[in-house]
Amino acid sequence: MNRLAYKNRSEVGFIDFDKIIFIEKLQNKTIIHTKNNEIEIHSSLNSVYDKLDKEIFIRTHRSYIVNINHIKKIIPWGQKTYRIIFKGIDEDALFSYERYKDFKDKVCQF
Structure with missing residues (x-):
């Protein structure tokens, strides 16, 4: 299934x-x-992450899950954090140093 079921009020x-x-x-x-x-x-956030496709969604920070297909760029922000800039929107997300390092190692293998 390529979609997420959700419930709100x-x-x-x-x-x-x-x-x-x-x-x-x-x-x-x-x-x-x-x-x-x-x-x-x-x-x-954990229960949502469990329902997502791990090929395209990554946990970048304790407060964020990101669709890698929408990332425009990743830039340093502070001492041990990176800022994720997205295509098409004016919002951003954070990438913790450790999770970024793991992500970069995976991406560089290809």
Whole structure:
């Protein structure tokens, strides 16, 4: 299945994986970011990650899951953190140093 089922206060819905840019844990909320909107859902980041395709989604930080197909660039931000810039939206996500290092090692193998 190439889509995520989600539940929020008013509905049960489905969203195609390719429409998801990133997913963020913000305070007690989990928010799915797409090009045109944000969907607040009632699920933990871990349970959402378990339902995603690990070929295209990576856990970049304790508060973020990112669709690698939407990454424009990754730039240093602070001492042990990187900032992910996405194509087509003015929002960004964080990449922790350790997770970035693992990601870079995997990508450089190809």
